[in-house]
Amino acid sequence: MDLGGGSVEFNLVQREPGELSMRESPEPQSFPFGAALLRNQLQEEDPKHIKAKMVQQIEEALSRLKIVPASVKSLYWSGGGFRAIGYAAIHNFNKPIPIINGFRASREEVQFVIRKYKNSNASEIKDENIFRVGGKRSKMLNGCCLLASVILKTFDQVEHIYFSGGGVRQGIMYNLLTSAQKKQDPLLSGIRDLVLNKPHLPSADIECLKTLLSPLTNLGKHSDDSGLSLRVLEAAVYTSQLYIHHSVESRASCALQLPLSGGDLANLPGLLHPERACLALILMYRYGGDVKDSVLDPIKSSLPKKIHKQCKLIGHMLELCLYLIPISNTLNGTEIPDSVLKDAKIQIDQTEKESDQNVISIILSLPSSLKPSNTFVFNKLLSKANNKHFQIALTYSD
Secondary structure, three states: OEEOOOOEEEOOEEOOOOOOOOEEOOOOEEEOOOHHHHHHHHHHOOHHHHHHHHHHHHHHHHHHHOOOHHHOOEEEEEOHHHHHHHHHHHHHOOOOOOOOOOOEEEHHHHHHHHHHHOOOOHHHHHHHOOOOOOHHHHHHHHHHHHHHHHHHHHOOOOOEEEEOOOOHHHHHHHHOOOHHHHHOOHHHHHHHHHHOOOOOOOHHHHHHHHHHHHHHHHOOOOOOOOOOOHHHHHHHHHOOOOOOOOOOOOHHHHHHHOOOOOOOOOOOOOOOHHHHHHHHHHHHHHOOOOOOOOOHHHHHHOOOHHHHHHHHHHHHHHHHHHHHOOOHHHHOOOOOOOOOOOOOEEEEOOOOOOOOOOOEEEEEEEEHHHOOOOHHHHHHHHHHHOOOOEEEEEEEEO
16 A cells, blocks of 8 residues: 555555565455545534545445455555655654564554544644655544544454555666566675675685574464564675674674664665564674663664574674684685585584573584684683573584
């Protein structure tokens, strides 16, 4: 759905997993319920009358779109009017990442925004100082909420609403890409461009670390949209040496901010807020741990405790493994045939994997050639990864 000033558009878009192209309804529907038009109508007509017209026209359009409302679980909203609702949700629920693109709100959160602002006037909204909802948007927010209330009542099984920072402009640009470019993950493609002329690991080390640490992303059951995934792990590995040349006091702080609103990846598409939070925490712990930053506690609280614990574990294990890789691999920019960690392995005690109560045992097996000369530093790094939730055992093999 795209809400502009003069109209709102509906379309049903479907794509099967693994497919590149999307199937759309042959007859997308447009309604004269734009944000500016609704503002003007609310000054002249009874809201109940406007709402009745919306319900009638939308119900008629759904049959043309061949949409069964009860089958729709997610809505995707773009356009300034819908974004204003998203920014209001970020504001009212103290979301830690003020980036609308990739923001996902629950049905209950959007309904709260609707109830709060559907009868508000512009001066009341302006006084709240909602980020990115200025004088123009504050005059239209009540009309946008009226439309949103009809949409959620119609699609009564919707669980989440996803907000987009882009629109037609970005869609046209996407269509100009080649098929090969469209298949690329925007997260990993953008990160590769970012680190190209900055400190980063050779391909052999990146692939080895990604494979070695991948079991740590799946400790226990969690949903696919939890934020912790293999692509986030790969992004963390790619950027794991980005701040190695910084002073020791600033490394973790810079790493935490990288995917957040103040970092170089703030504008990167294809990232949900939980993914940004997970990547931020993994990178911060890779460089040692907690920092003095007001955004840290809200970022932690935005994730389930189990996911935060896993991010912390992965970050410290990444720190430990990077200690074993020669720093020259990062700084001289040359490729290497094999990683020193090619024979390293991680094993997890499967009997305790699903339990929330027991300590999960993790065995890190290293070739004997990687026994560190400075055991004090290495053991200190190992102790960071050990806690009441995860017990790391280290073994060496010939």
